[in-house]
Amino acid sequence: MLFDRLKRFLIVLEGAERGSPAAFSPGQAVVGRVVLELAAAARCGALRLRALGAARVHWTESRSAGSSTAYTQSYSDQVEFLSHRDTLLAPPDNGEVTVLQAGRHEFPFTFQLPETLATSFEGKHGSVRYWVKAKLHRPWATVKKVKKEFTVIEPIDINTPALLAPQAGAKEKLARAWYCNRGQVSVSAKIDRKGYTPGEVIPIFAEIDNCTNRAVVPKxxxxxxxxxxxxxxxxxKKSVVTSIVGDSIAAGKREVWHGRALKIPPVGPSILQCRIIQVEYSLKVCVDIPGTSKLLLELPLVIGTIPLHPFGSRTSSVSSQYSVTLDWLSSIPEQPEAPPEYSAVVPSPTAEQSLAPPCRGELGAVLEGPFFAYIQEFRFRPPPLYSEIDPNPPSDGIRPRCMTC
Structure with missing residues (x-):
């Protein structure tokens, strides 16, 4: 029987490391092969392949109706993202079966993923899964099945204006205990942007004012x-990914965080486009107030997959510095000036010192890197090409220059 002769039956996906599933992006081609090893010649029917991908949710809730009667309500839903079928080995048209010789047989396959897919996910009440399944039909025997899961990661580029925008907020709370007013606690916080990737550090800028008569603790x-x-x-379902605890703030004092670092651990990206499953992140700055509830300030976050481009996070700040420190660039004429007199080309020692290019220390960190060379190119423009025609004819009352001198 084929069951005794079948040594190996598995699915291999290109790009998959040993012991871990392969990862693909929406719109990418999935390439693989079904491997069949036989110890002896055997008769086989059809070999069919199916690729599936779906999001599923399910949970139950207990309902009480009266003092003694109770029942359970179930909730479930499903969204299908991928469905592909293929026949890798078809039976002959004459109704006979195919005889495979002993040894290793490989049946390649490929299929295209849709352009829109949700990221693979495993949660308490639902999941997003993708897999490939192969079925080997055999005469007078049960169908042999094999399954291979793979991962899909929807790209989220944090280099977009919406995700590069700073996030800020402020809240205040009146601390009360036993109808006594103990003062007010306020917090204001800001982060550089909304989008981050795992492994990055979020610098938190915050101010906490404690106007109560007890110490509070920021987190x-x-x-x-x-x-x-x-x-x-x-x-x-909410869970804490990572957290930090600040120093205790005494009564009547203020605490300032100048970019307190909070590192993002390895977590899955945000899922925002799935109808039945969403995974969202937020940064919460809270203040523990003794004797009353916490003061909470929440700032939205998006965990992406495409990291920040070089200099991307400094685009807005550097641009503002250019407008302040490099205003003289706007005064550069579009047309080159006429050649100067010979006496103007040979400067005095004082003029040489004033015309020397500024050192980087004087201009600050704004001119670091290739932008410094870009400015130097404008400061030392080559002289215009020689021509018998003056490109800047003199106006009335100005002595014309001798072009043959």
Whole structure:
């Protein structure tokens, strides 16, 4: 029987490392092969392949109706992203079966992923999964099946204006205990941008004013919120990804965070485009107030997959510095000036010192890198080509220059 002669039956995907699933992007081609090893010649029927991808959610909730009666309500939904079928080995048209000789047989396959797919995900009440399944039909025997999962990562580029915009907020809270007013606590926080990638450090700029008569403790944390939707109902699960604790702030004092670092650990990217599953992130700055509830300030985050381009995070700040320190660039004429007199070309020692290019220390960090060379190119423009025709004819009352001198 084929069952006794079948040594190996598996699916191999290109790009997959040993022990880990292959990763693909939406729109990419998935290339692989089905491997079949036989110890002896055997009769085989059809070999069919199917690729599937779907998001599924499911959870149950207990409902009470009266004092003693209770029932359970189930919620579930599914969204299919991928469905591909292929026949790798078809039976002959005459109704006979195919005889495969002993040894290794490989059946290649390829299929294209759709342009829009959700990132693979495993959650408490749902998942987004992709897999390839092969079925080997055999005469007078059960169907042999093999399954191979793969990962899809939807690219999220944080180099977009919406994700590069700074995020800021402020909140205040009146601390009360037993109807006594103990003062007010306020917090304001700001981060450079909305989009980050795992491994990056978020610098937190914050001010915490403690106007109460007790010490308070500031904290910051990255929160992941998983939202599952089915039949018009929602189920959420929140978890702390990472957190930091600041120093205690005495009564009547103020604490300032000058870019307090909070590193993002390895986490999955945000899922924002799936109808039934969403994964969102936020930065929460909170203040623990003794005797009352916490003061919470939440700033939205998006965890992406494409990291920040070089100098991307400094685009707005550097541009503002150019407008302040490099205003003289706007005075450069579009047309080159006429050749100067010989006496003007040979400067005095004082003029030589004034015409020397500025050192980088004087101009600051703005002129570091290739931009410094870009400015120098304008400062030392080559002289215009010689011509018998003056490109800048003198106006009335000015002595014309002798072009033959």
């Amino acid at each position: 910051a944390a990255i929160i992941q919120t998983q939202t599952f939707v089915a039949r018009g109902s929602k189920k959420q």
